[in-house]
Amino acid sequence: MSQPADVSYSCGSCGYALNLTSSNCATSSIGSKYSKSINKGSISFLSIDPSRFTQVDEVNCLPITWGRYRSKSKLLCRSCGVLIGYGYGDSTALCGLESPTSSASSYKKITVKIRALQPSGSI
Numbered sequence: 001m002s003q004p005a006d007v008s009y010s011c012g013s014c015g016y017a018l019n020l021t022s023s024n025c026a027t028s029s030i031g032s033k034y035s036k037s038i039n040k041g042s043i044s045f046l047s048i049d050p051s052r053f054t055q056v057d058e059v060n061c062l063p064i065t066w067g068r069y070r071s072k073s074k075l076l077c078r079s080c081g082v083l084i085g086y087g088y089g090d091s092t093a094l095c096g097l098e099s100p101t102s103s104a105s106s107y108k109k110i111t112v113k114i115r116a117l118q119p120s121g122s123i
Helices: 032-039
Strands: 008-010 017-020 042-045 051-067 068-077 082-092 109-113 117-122
Touching: 042 082
Parallel strands: none
Antiparallel strands: 008 017, 008 117, 042 109, 051 068, 068 082, 082 109
């Protein structure tokens, strides 16, 4: 049996290559959680290429649990600026509680809107 081809994704608005691939989808949650996220129109990826996105931080400095703060960044297409999805993480740096050292690779969760993507063929 042959493996399905790995699909790369581009911005659904302008066609800019986002360096997101089907092999990088977070499939560990396949089951009821995965089905619910698909029904909501989003899919999760394990990581992103930060050079392909403009990141806009949304700061929430209220703790979500004792001692933890949550950061949320909008991930915009670097070419046309359309919203592609969100990166979520735990960050106290954005609230001025420590020096900022976070990057796109430190996101604990990356959620992308399915409608914001278009397949751009196999790699």
